[in-house]
Amino acid sequence: MIPVSHPFLPPKDEYDQLLSKLWESKWLTNNGVFVQQLERLLEDYLRVPSLHYVSNGTIALQLAIKALGLKNEIITTPFSFVATTTSILWEQCTPIFVDIDPKTLCIDANQIEVAITEKTEAILATHVYGIPCDVEKIEEIANRYHLKVIYDAAHSFGVQYKGRSIVSYGDLSTLSFHATKLYHTIEGGAVINNSGQHLDEQITQLRSFGFVGENYYSAGINGKNSEFHAAMGLCNLKYIDVIIENRKKRTREYDELLDGKLGRILIPENTHYNYSYYPVLFRSEEELLATQWKLKKNNIDTRRYFYPSLNKLPYVAKDDSCPISEDISKRILCLPLHDGVKEEDIIRISALITEKETLSIF
Structure with a gap:
């Protein structure tokens, strides 16, 4: 059988070397050394200011919606993986679908403005198959109507548009590091924050139950990922x-x-x-x-x-x-x-x- 996709795996001895360090340290999760190292390396590779490594791409979308405080209508694409829509629904928001460009299959930016109402709070668009959305048009509309922009960039690891990493566009972008993706950490994902320290603090709290130290600030979730997954990501990034x-x-x-x-x-x-x-x-x-x-x-x-x-x-x-x-x-x-x-x-x-x-x- 020729599968439609299968995961790249690095040389086993490279992964084993990192696993041996985990056996010695016994630091397996809760923002360990490998997670921190992977976040910094991914920020450098993708040329983005801030990246939060999380448990999967769906949680990344949910955290993005939650961190921006969205509670109402979100304009989105009907042509994406189901998680793009269900993340909106899971966060008790309303998806408003705008049709796609027949050439790129990304959301048709020329139809977005017609769909905006007094309840519209954000645009959540997908770079379908890693093909960039019309980011300039979407940014112009978002600025004019004071809307937030999230990009589902699950397919877009390593894509650049006009010399910039595609995940550097929007208020937030999200990635999936699922085993079927060209870059994977077995399971995993990331939220890329292009909007400053306040959102960094929000995402950090929400990813870890809403607390920092012994102080609870918000109704968070367990969106953390493990050292084992981060170790695979460190190995795969080299290739x-x-x-x-x-x-x-x-x-x-x-x-x-x-x-x-x-x-x-x-x-x-x-x-x-x-x-x-x-x-x-x-x-x-x-x-x-x-x-x-x-x-x-x-x-x-x-x-x-x-x-x-x-x-x-x-x-x-x-x-x-x-x-x-x-x-x-x-x-x-x-x-x-x-x-x-x-x-x-x-x-x-x-x-x-x-x-x-x-x-x-x-």
């Missing part, structure tokens, strides 16, 4: 540039073999991309399902990432119409892309996809 370069190479092989045969997503100019996924667009859902079935029969895993459009979730009370997202979500499929995929795999996958009985070329 991140090699990981991205390998994905770039495999992406170009797909591009060459599938050129003109499937729809692709636009990567904006001035973007230093991370090649986190390889999504392709079919002409219809029927073509997608036929191809997915054929690949599965040949032991090749794929993923309908993202399906369904989040405005169609059964537990979302407000059914905003998002026709582009609803259409794209039915026709998009992610192909295998990770360090385990070889050139011969790309050739085989592409040949199966382009066989005429499976796909009508368009």
Whole structure:
């Protein structure tokens, strides 16, 4: 089986060396040495002022919403992983869906202003597949209407836009370090704060039950991560540039073999991309399902990432119409892309996809 994703693992002896230090220190969690070291190294690598390492990407989103004190409407995208929406709901806020740009699949910044009401407090947008949102337009709208901006950058580790780390945009950005991501800490995530010391203090408290020392300040949660996870992150960070370069190479092989045969997503100019996924667009859902079935029969895993459009979730009370997202979500499929995929795999996958009985070329 060729999986659609699988985790990069560093040389085992490198991880074992760090584990031996944990056995000696017995400091396993509660903001240990490895967590602190990882936070500083990630701040340097991503060129951001402040990063808080947390237990997963969903908690990162919830902490971002809570730290900003949001309680009402949040304008968001219908085309993302379900955690983007459920984090809003979990924090008792109301998601207001705005449709997506058909070229980048990120939230259509030109439609945001129409959705703003007196209850709107923030914009929560996703850099889909690591493709940057229209950050300039979103910033301009947010400033004009005094809204907070959170970016779900779960797919965006290492992405730069106009020479800046993509996670340096917005009041807060969040990352996921889940095992399926190109950079992972087994489980994990981060909140990146671009808005000063006060928010740093808020996030620090909220991540650890709302207390500092023996003093309780707020209703926090246990969002901390362990030294074992941080140790994996320290090991993997050394290989991140090699990981991205390998994905770039495999992406170009797909591009060459599938050129003109499937729809692709636009990567904006001035973007230093991370090649986190390889999504392709079919002409219809029927073509997608036929191809997915054929690949599965040949032991090749794929993923309908993202399906369904989040405005169609059964537990979302407000059914905003998002026709582009609803259409794209039915026709998009992610192909295998990770360090385990070889050139011969790309050739085989592409040949199966382009066989005429499976796909009508368009």
